[in-house]
Amino acid sequence: MTEDDGSMKFAPADAAPRRATAMDVARAAGVSRSAVSRAFSQTAYLDTDKRDHIRRIAAEMGYRPNALAAGLNRTRSNLVGIVAGDVGNLYDAQLLSRLVSGLTAAGKWPVVLDGSVGADRLVATDIFAYPLDAMIVRGGSVDPVMVDTCAKLHIPLVFLGCVVDAPAVDSIVCRNAEGMARIADLLLNRGRRRFAFLGGPAQWASQQQRLQGLCDALAQAGLQLIATESADFSHQGGAKVARRLLQDHDLDALVCANDAMAIGALGVARHDLGLNVPADLSITGFDDVDMASWPCFDLTTACNPVEETVAGVIELLEARLATPSAPSRRIQIDAHLVRRGTH
Amino acid sequence: MTEDDGSMKFAPADAAPRRATAMDVARAAGVSRSAVSRAFSQTAYLDTDKRDHIRRIAAEMGYRPNALAAGLNRTRSNLVGIVAGDVGNLYDAQLLSRLVSGLTAAGKWPVVLDGSVGADRLVATDIFAYPLDAMIVRGGSVDPVMVDTCAKLHIPLVFLGCVVDAPAVDSIVCRNAEGMARIADLLLNRGRRRFAFLGGPAQWASQQQRLQGLCDALAQAGLQLIATESADFSHQGGAKVARRLLQDHDLDALVCANDAMAIGALGVARHDLGLNVPADLSITGFDDVDMASWPCFDLTTACNPVEETVAGVIELLEARLATPSAPSRRIQIDAHLVRRGTH
DNA sequence: ACCCTATCTGCACACGTGTTCATAGTCACC
DNA sequence: GGTGACTATGAACACGTGTGCAGATAGGGT
Numbered sequence: 170m171t172e173d174d175g176s177m178k179f180a181p182a183d184a185a186p187r188r189a190t191a192m193d194v195a196r197a198a199g200v201s202r203s204a205v206s207r208a209f210s211q212t213a214y215l216d217t218d219k220r221d222h223i224r225r226i227a228a229e230m231g232y233r234p235n236a237l238a239a240g241l242n243r244t245r246s247n248l249v250g251i252v253a254g255d256v257g258n259l260y261d262a263q264l265l266s267r268l269v270s271g272l273t274a275a276g277k278w279p280v281v282l283d284g285s286v287g288a289d290r291l292v293a294t295d296i297f298a299y300p301l302d303a304m305i306v307r308g309g310s311v312d313p314v315m316v317d318t319c320a321k322l323h324i325p326l327v328f329l330g331c332v333v334d335a336p337a338v339d340s341i342v343c344r345n346a347e348g349m350a351r352i353a354d355l356l357l358n359r360g361r362r363r364f365a366f367l368g369g370p371a372q373w374a375s376q377q378q379r380l381q382g383l384c385d386a387l388a389q390a391g392l393q394l395i396a397t398e399s400a401d402f403s404h405q406g407g408a409k410v411a412r413r414l415l416q417d418h419d420l421d422a423l424v425c426a427n428d429a430m431a432i433g434a435l436g437v438a439r440h441d442l443g444l445n446v447p448a449d450l451s452i453t454g455f456d457d458v459d460m461a462s463w464p465c466f467d468l469t470t471a472c473n474p475v476e477e478t479v480a481g482v483i484e485l486l487e488a489r490l491a492t493p494s495a496p497s498r499r500i501q502i503d504a505h506l507v508r509r510g511t512h
Numbered sequence: 513m514t515e516d517d518g519s520m521k522f523a524p525a526d527a528a529p530r531r532a533t534a535m536d537v538a539r540a541a542g543v544s545r546s547a548v549s550r551a552f553s554q555t556a557y558l559d560t561d562k563r564d565h566i567r568r569i570a571a572e573m574g575y576r577p578n579a580l581a582a583g584l585n586r587t588r589s590n591l592v593g594i595v596a597g598d599v600g601n602l603y604d605a606q607l608l609s610r611l612v613s614g615l616t617a618a619g620k621w622p623v624v625l626d627g628s629v630g631a632d633r634l635v636a637t638d639i640f641a642y643p644l645d646a647m648i649v650r651g652g653s654v655d656p657v658m659v660d661t662c663a664k665l666h667i668p669l670v671f672l673g674c675v676v677d678a679p680a681v682d683s684i685v686c687r688n689a690e691g692m693a694r695i696a697d698l699l700l701n702r703g704r705r706r707f708a709f710l711g712g713p714a715q716w717a718s719q720q721q722r723l724q725g726l727c728d729a730l731a732q733a734g735l736q737l738i739a740t741e742s743a744d745f746s747h748q749g750g751a752k753v754a755r756r757l758l759q760d761h762d763l764d765a766l767v768c769a770n771d772a773m774a775i776g777a778l779g780v781a782r783h784d785l786g787l788n789v790p791a792d793l794s795i796t797g798f799d800d801v802d803m804a805s806w807p808c809f810d811l812t813t814a815c816n817p818v819e820e821t822v823a824g825v826i827e828l829l830e831a832r833l834a835t836p837s838a839p840s841r842r843i844q845i846d847a848h849l850v851r852r853g854t855h
Numbered sequence: 856a857c858c859c860t861a862t863c864t865g866c867a868c869a870c871g872t873g874t875t876c877a878t879a880g881t882c883a884c885c
Numbered sequence: 886g887g888t889g890a891c892t893a894t895g896a897a898c899a900c901g902t903g904t905g906c907a908g909a910t911a912g913g914g915t
Contacts, residue, residue: 186666186836187587188643190871201895206873213874214893231664236641237580237589238871241900244530246580248623256609257802259602266599270626278639280591281624283613296621298579300531321574323529404806436808459600463747465779465808493529533901544865549903556904557863581901584870 189232198226209234246300249277249486252284254307254330258402259429259458261307263475264329268305271479275487277302284308297322303486305329309373325489327482331374332499339485341478341500345375345455346382348471348504352424352453353386355469355512361422361451365396365414367407367434368426379426379455395420400430407433415442421450428454428461428470435466435511451512455504467510477502532575541569552577589643592620592829595627597650597673601745602772602801604650606818607672611648614822618830620645627651640665646829648672652716668832670825674717675842682828684821684843688718688798689725691814691847695767695796696729698812698855704765704794708739708757710750710777711769722769722798738763743773750776758785764793771797771804771813778809778854794855798847810853820845 191205198205200223207213208223215223227233240246249272254261265281272279282296284307297318304319307329316335319326326333328340356364366383369376380397387393396418400406407430411423415438423438425431431454438444438452446452447469454461457472481500489495534548541548543566550556551566558566570576583589592615597604608624615622625639627650640661647662650672659678662669669676671683699707709726712719723740730736739761743749750773754766758781766781768774774797781787781795789795790812797804800815824843832838 188665192871202872203874203895203897204893206871207894210873216893219893231661233638233641233665234873235643235871236638237583237643238900239641239873240580241584241871241902242873243900253609253612256605256612262599262605262609266596266605269596269599269624270628273626278623278642280621281612283616285613295576295579298576298582299621300578300580318574322531322576404803408807433806436806440808460747463776463779464751465783535901545902546865546904547863549901550864553903559863562863577903578901581870582903584872584901585903586870 188235189227189230191232191234194223194227194230194232197230198223205232206234240300245302245490247277248299248301249279250282250296250299250301250304251279252282252304252306252308254284255402258427259460260427260456260473260475263458264307264478267475267479268482271483275483277486297324302490303327305482305486309370309375323493325486325493327485327489329478329482334497336497337489337493337495339489339498339500341481341485341502343375343473343478343502343504345378345504346385348455348473348506349379349382349424350386351504351506352455352469352471353383355506355508356422356424356451356453357386357390357392359451359512362392363418363420364392364394364422364424365398365418365420366394366424366426367411367414367430368397368399369402369430371399373402376426383424402427402429404429404433406430408437409433412437412441415444415450423450423452425452425454428456428458428468430454431468431470431511432460432466435468447511453512457507461507462509469509469512470507471504472507473504474502531578532570532573534575534577537566537570537573537575540573541566548575549577583643588645588833590620591642591644592622593625593639593642593644593647594622595625595647595649595651597627598745601770602803603770603799603816603818606801607650607821610818610822611825614826618826620829640667645833646670648825648829652713652718666836668829668836670828670832672821672825677840679840680832680836680838682832682841682843684824684828684845686718686816686821686845686847688721688847689728691798691816691849692722692725692767693729694847694849695798695812695814696726698849698851699765699767699794699796700729700733700735702794702855705735706761706763707735707737707765707767708741708761708763709737709767709769710754710757710773711740711742712745712773714742716745719769726767745770745772747772747776749773751780752776755780755784758787758793766793766795768795768797771799771801771811773797774811774813774854775803775809778811790854796855800850804850805852812852812855813850814847815850816847817845 191202194205195202205223207215208220253265256262269279301324303325305327311331311333326338332340332342366380368380396414398410398414400410411434423434431452435452438446444450454468454470457470461468461470534545537548538545548566550558551563596608599605612622644667646668648670654674654676669681675683675685709723711723739757741753741757743753754777766777768777774795778795781789787793797811797813800813804811804813
């Protein structure tokens with residue numbers, strides 16, 4: 170009865186209107202608040218007529234149980250943080266998109282964070298104020314501050330693209346070295362001998378593994394790289410560095426650390442330098458983004474399968490949530506060769 | 513004192529460990545829970561020594577105030593839903609990325625939802641269980657169910673790409689017709705007379721406005737379109753339909769509704785059909801995605817500026833949150849011409 | 856010495872929900 | 886009709902936090 174006084178004050182419709190609560194519905198339906206709560210729970214007893222009545226009134230008022238309030242006495246919030254990679258990068262954009270779909274299908278809500286700001290700033294910022302069920306990090310290198318923070322808050326971490334050795338931290342990586350070895354073998358069998366590598370930023374673990382895989386395969390054939398240069402994984406960066414590489418060295422194989430740079434290199438080689446790809450020069454990428462299959466590029470590359478990766482992330486996530494103290498796991502994904510027209 | 517009994521039961525360290533709470537910190541620091549709460553509030557009184565002491569212990573224990581619990585008695589959750597567009601589409605991917613950055617900078621946390629599932633399913637699903645501060649929808653057409661649901665829950669809506677006439681629903685759109693008219697004028701001045709339009713799905717408002725802008729500009733010159741076909745805004749779809757258009761008609765200008773399709777058309781025209789662009793045929797896009805400026809495409813297009821659009825969304829959002837009952841607003845963004853090498 | 860004020864702190868309530876517990880009601884069966 | 890079993894429901898508590906209110910402490914002024 171004292172509640173009535175509170176709800177009668179001035180009918181504040183012009184101020185910010187508030188979301189209907191279970192109490193509001195209970196008053197409108199002439200039942201207790203508990204009954205409203207039970208009307209939205211499958212397990213609780215409630216008379217069918219009463220349940221229908223409550224649900225109809227709730228629908229009219231636009232009531233839905235507030236997940237944040239309910240989450241207080243539940244152990245899961247169903248919120249999962251994603252630190253996105255470089256979304257200007259086509260592969261990362263594709264990955265993010267599929268990851269969002271996969272998490273939604275798994276009943277989790279992805280809160281996406283800008284990965285381009287420093288990870289330390291991300292920690293300083295208040296995303297960890299939210300009780301995330303887990304954190305998925307896409308990136309080339311690992312930030313120890315984030316690992317520590319998540320450990321203290323008991324937030325499971327899944328790393329996507331690099332391996333982290335810490336308790337309750339899982340990771341999923343592509344078999345970069347093996348994939349690159351397949352590319353190297355393909356080019357060696359075709360008779361290529363004068364190789365250069367167009368790599369990405371050195372702090373990316375995948376970049377180093379791809380370089381290593383290439384070097385090892387060449388060493389087995391008694392060869393070594395003529396030149397190695399780094400760009401920023403972007404199309405423009407790849408084009409710029411590829412021009413320098415192709416002008417300074419006499420190459421017959423330019424192996425790139427990802428598709429975007431390979432496509433940039435392809436443009437420079439064909440249009441600016443007038444080289445004949447693949448007759449005089451092989452150019453290869455890595456990842457197999459959508460664009461690699463476009464007829465104007467038709468890029469030979471190694472497929473870093475997005476769907477399989479996302480499925481692996483979801484699997485790691487669910488296993489970790491089911492058994493928080495389980496030992497860390499690492500999933501490795503095979504990168505298979507995609508033979509097209511640039512080798 | 514009764515609390516002690518509760519906390520002493522078995523020290524359940526092997527089960528799912530729980531996040532430290534203000535009560536835990538209070539016990540460890542020998543102060544009241546209120547003091548801990550105040551230690552993290554700028555406005556509250558607290559002795560400096562005591563505040564430092566509490567914050568140090570909190571840092572050791574990895575304590576942070578739980579935003580969900582705090583959000584219960586606050587009017588904002590700082591969570592904002594984003595219904596993403598088609599992230600396979602390059603423009604939408606770019607837009608999503610910048611939107612995430614912009615929202616983060618504005619102190620909001622974006623919860624990203626898969627826009628490819630039907631909007632009705634999105635409503636049926638339980639994202640609205642969370643008290644979102646607002647919902648940002650990127651898409652070509654408007655789903656009335658979502659508008660109704662958000663209205664009932666008092667969740668402000670911002671539409672990105674189409675205009676919706678409903679209370680407290682804001683929108684931001686590109687001046688599509690004017691942008692397309694600029695392209696048409698450019699092509700007319702260059703002497704083009706035989707135009708075709710390669711459009712997107714009909715339910716997209718922007719698509720219709722772009723078509724309309726083109727038709728009007730042609731009509732002013734006493735011309736009309738020779739042919740109009742639709743694809744799905746994708747590279748592959750654009751390529752396929754462009755081949756048909758170019759084979760069936762004698763054109764000197766192929767105006768595309770977005771860059772992806774224009775680039776697909778460009779590949780078909782040059783490589784498959786051996787046409788000379790721009791000598792014999794003009795091909796134009798719309799949006800000005802990064803790729804349009806790549807030397808291998810060098811696409812003439814109209815710029816649909818991402819930064820400006822995101823800034824507009826943030827502005828609409830903040831204004832709406834400040835004044836929930838304000839009349840609906842519509843921001844229009846100019847699409848300026850980008851002259852490159854395909855006209 | 857006393858009082859008033861300014862500063863600090865703890866208690867208690869509110870936020871909105873799920874769930875346990877006890878109780879009222881119903882029905883069947885002896 | 887009485888008793889037991891069972892169902893349906895409301896009151897109460899818990900989740901973790903911010904904050905109003907009152908009380909306590911200290912310090913200074915008369």
